[in-house]
Amino acid sequence: xxxxxxxxxxxxxxxxxxxxxxxxxxxxxxxxxxxxxxxxxxxxxxxxxxxxxxxxxxxxxxxxxxxxxxxxxxxxxxxxxxxxxxxxxxxxxxxxxxxxxxxxxxxxxxxxxxxxxxxxxxxxxxxxxxxxxxxxxxxxxxxxxxxxxxxxxxxxxxxxxxx
Amino acid sequence: xxxxxxxxxxxxxxxxxxxxxxxxxxxxxxxxxxxxxxxxxxxxxxxxxxxxxxxxxxxxxxxxxxxxxxxxxxxxxxxxxxxxxxxxxxxxxxxxxxxxxxxxxxxxxxxxxxxxxxxxxxxxxxxxxxxxxxxxxxxxxxxxxxxxxxxxxxxxxxxxxxxxxxxxxxxxxxxxxxxxxxxxxxxxxxxxxxxxxxxxxxxxxxxxxxxxxxxxxxxxxxxxxxxxxxxxxxxxxxxxxxxxxxxxxxxxxxxxxxxxxxxxxxxxxxxxxxxxxxxxxxxxxxxxxxxxxxxxxxxxxxxxxxxxxxxxxxxxxxxxxxxxxxxxxxxxxxxxxxxxxxxxxxxxxxxxxxxxxxxxxxxxxxxxxxxxxxxxxxxxxxxxxxxxxxxxxxxxxxxxxxxxxxxxxxxxxxxxxxxxxxxxxxxxxxxxxxxxxxxxxxxxxxxxxxxxxxxxxxxxxxxxxxxxxxxxxxxxxxxx
Ligand code: SF4
Ligand code: SF4
Ligand code: FES
Ligand code: FES
Numbered sequence: 001x002x003x004x005x006x007x008x009x010x011x012x013x014x015x016x017x018x019x020x021x022x023x024x025x026x027x028x029x030x031x032x033x034x035x036x037x038x039x040x041x042x043x044x045x046x047x048x049x050x051x052x053x054x055x056x057x058x059x060x061x062x063x064x065x066x067x068x069x070x071x072x073x074x075x076x077x078x079x080x081x082x083x084x085x086x087x088x089x090x091x092x093x094x095x096x097x098x099x100x101x102x103x104x105x106x107x108x109x110x111x112x113x114x115x116x117x118x119x120x121x122x123x124x125x126x127x128x129x130x131x132x133x134x135x136x137x138x139x140x141x142x143x144x145x146x147x148x149x150x151x152x153x154x155x156x157x158x159x160x161x162x163x
Numbered sequence: 164x165x166x167x168x169x170x171x172x173x174x175x176x177x178x179x180x181x182x183x184x185x186x187x188x189x190x191x192x193x194x195x196x197x198x199x200x201x202x203x204x205x206x207x208x209x210x211x212x213x214x215x216x217x218x219x220x221x222x223x224x225x226x227x228x229x230x231x232x233x234x235x236x237x238x239x240x241x242x243x244x245x246x247x248x249x250x251x252x253x254x255x256x257x258x259x260x261x262x263x264x265x266x267x268x269x270x271x272x273x274x275x276x277x278x279x280x281x282x283x284x285x286x287x288x289x290x291x292x293x294x295x296x297x298x299x300x301x302x303x304x305x306x307x308x309x310x311x312x313x314x315x316x317x318x319x320x321x322x323x324x325x326x327x328x329x330x331x332x333x334x335x336x337x338x339x340x341x342x343x344x345x346x347x348x349x350x351x352x353x354x355x356x357x358x359x360x361x362x363x364x365x366x367x368x369x370x371x372x373x374x375x376x377x378x379x380x381x382x383x384x385x386x387x388x389x390x391x392x393x394x395x396x397x398x399x400x401x402x403x404x405x406x407x408x409x410x411x412x413x414x415x416x417x418x419x420x421x422x423x424x425x426x427x428x429x430x431x432x433x434x435x436x437x438x439x440x441x442x443x444x445x446x447x448x449x450x451x452x453x454x455x456x457x458x459x460x461x462x463x464x465x466x467x468x469x470x471x472x473x474x475x476x477x478x479x480x481x482x483x484x485x486x487x488x489x490x491x492x493x494x495x496x497x498x499x500x501x502x503x504x505x506x507x508x509x510x511x512x513x514x515x516x517x518x519x520x521x522x523x524x525x526x527x528x529x530x531x532x533x534x535x536x537x538x539x540x541x542x543x544x545x546x547x548x549x550x551x552x553x554x555x556x557x558x559x560x561x562x563x564x565x566x567x568x569x570x571x572x573x574x575x576x577x578x579x580x581x582x583x584x585x586x587x588x589x590x591x592x593x594x595x596x597x598x599x600x601x602x603x604x605x606x607x608x609x610x611x612x613x614x615x616x617x618x619x620x621x622x623x624x625x626x627x628x629x630x631x632x633x634x635x636x637x638x639x640x641x642x643x
Contacts, residue, residue, distance in 0.1 A: 043349065046348075056326065056335075057332065057348055058322075058325075058333060058334060058335035058347070058348055059332070061335055061337060061348050062335035062337055065338050066337075066338065066339045
């Protein structure tokens with residue numbers, strides 16, 4: 001497997017490069033582009049970011065593993081990112097997480113066998129006032145209860161593989 | 164560059180210091196003991212471990228001394244209840260999930276964490292062992308380096324060595340916060356020729372050498388300063404050896420010894436592991452062709468051959484011999500009207516050399532050979548010449564020959580059997596000087612004192628030399 005930037009991404013990154021004194025500043029935007037392109041960060045994608053920024057592969061890998069929003073494994077159609085930080089923890093994220101585990105039959109970090117859902121935990125999503133929350137791909141879902149989670153998953157499952 | 168020294172007060176005593184340096188290195192050099200993990204002389208400061216805190220008058224909070232510039236007149240405190248409490252608290256944090264498996268850890272006895280804890284520790288842990296989080300142990304990082312994530316204090320010395328010294332960048336800190344861990348990129352390994360230095364750099368038992376693992380407790384080891392014989396660079400090393408019950412004096416490891424002019428604080432992995440060659444496949448008995456001889460008998464026969472035979476004599480000397488030994492061979496050659504050569508071609512190994520320490524000249528004393536004026540080409544030899552081969556790697560081609568060897572001849576190489584073979588002690592069992600490829604001379608102590616001492620080359624030659632020949636000494640003095 002190898003990684004090639006789409007021409008649009010390449011152009012965007014080249015334009016961004018102009019803004020900073022060092023290409024190293026591009027490490028986060030570049031990782032985002034890889035994830036947009038591949039759905040996760042492959043080691044080849046990480047290598048491409050290293051080449052672009054002048055960081056070593058190991059340094060980029062360190063950055064990629066630092067942030068919970070970056071995925072190092074292929075994801076299901078829907079990545080369920082359950083907030084695990086204080087406000088959500090105090091407002092019942094444990095119940096939500098247990099409910100998700102039971103309904104989907106998977107543990108955190110795993111993907112359902114049909115490839116639809118990947119369950120992850122992330123740090124504060126910046127929506128503490130509406131805790132507990134979870135982000136599904138790029139959409140935030142607030143005030144979760146086991147029932148609202150069921151409704152949400154039913155809708156998503158009905159849509160099947162298409163986003 | 165250096166500016167004038169300034170005066171600061173440390174623990175109430177005024178001292179003169181160099182204001183161009185950070186506080187920690189300067190105070191360490193002045194003999195103060197300040198705990199530290201991430202600062203390392205060759206790698207510099209990183210400011211990540213917070214272990215090196217000191218109190219500075221006028222500052223509200225303790226400061227990390229590794230990253231605090233020296234200012235004239237500053238008042239520093241490295242001792243006292245309040246700073247010791249800070250240290251105790253940091254150590255307590257370090258140890259929350261530490262497995263405290265010192266009894267089975269190779270680092271025990273030379274571990275910074277252990278030492279600091281004994282000095283400042285809390286002693287009674289507050290965390291129930293059963294509640295500790297566990298991480299991976301004995302991860303094989305490659306290059307004989309094993310990683311124990313539970314023991315790691317995340318000082319990043321290993322990461323910085325691979326990034327800043329070898330520029331091979333194999334390691335990184337992955338994850339974040341209390342989930343951080345040291346790793347290679349998945350599927351990759353440590354792959355540089357100096358990788359095992361990270362086992363010395365690691366202040367704790369998180370990186371240990373597969374080779375030394377579980378072999379010996381460090382407090383049983385005696386250390387002798389010496390020089391690696393792996394190539395002409397002549398890296399300074401410490402040789403750790405022990406004479407344990409039912410065993411003879413045995414070498415357990417080579418470690419780099421600091422020498423800023425040659426190897427800094429590092430050695431290559433090949434040199435580090437070359438200790439094995441000094442104690443395996445050693446020749447122990449005298450041989451006439453295949454027949455085993457007593458030592459005295461062998462010496463008599465050697466004398467007879469040297470004095471009675473009519474052949475011209477050529478001596479082939481190993482260019483790893485100490486300067487003293489080479490000079491003695493010169494005297495020996497004079498006594499018997501022999502030609503002395505130390506052919507260097509056989510030691511040329513371009514695959515070994517690199518642009519840092521490793522040299523493609525594999526003979527440790529090639530420079531010593533040259534300075535003594537010994538011929539370095541290989542003479543044309545046939546059986547009308549009597550060859551005295553002193554451990555030369557290419558000295559076994561003719562049959563009319565006496566071998567003085569450290570090691571049993573390698574059965575795989577085509578080798579014409581010698582008329583007579585006498586063992587001599589390997590370099591770790593004798594002492595002398597070496598001159599490295601840059602002209603730097605170093606002394607090697609005798610490291611091993613075995614129960615079954617094989618005579619050294621000098622002891623062998625003493626049987627043949629005129630005791631009054633002081634040109635040996637003269638020659639050596641010119642060479643040195
Ligand atoms: S493995 Fe050792 S050197 Fe590397 S970060 Fe951990 S404690 Fe420091
Ligand atoms: S570079 Fe040469 S002298 Fe130095 S440790 Fe390696 S083999 Fe030994
Ligand atoms: S703690 Fe969950 S959104 Fe802030
Ligand atoms: S030695 Fe100063 S912070 Fe680590």
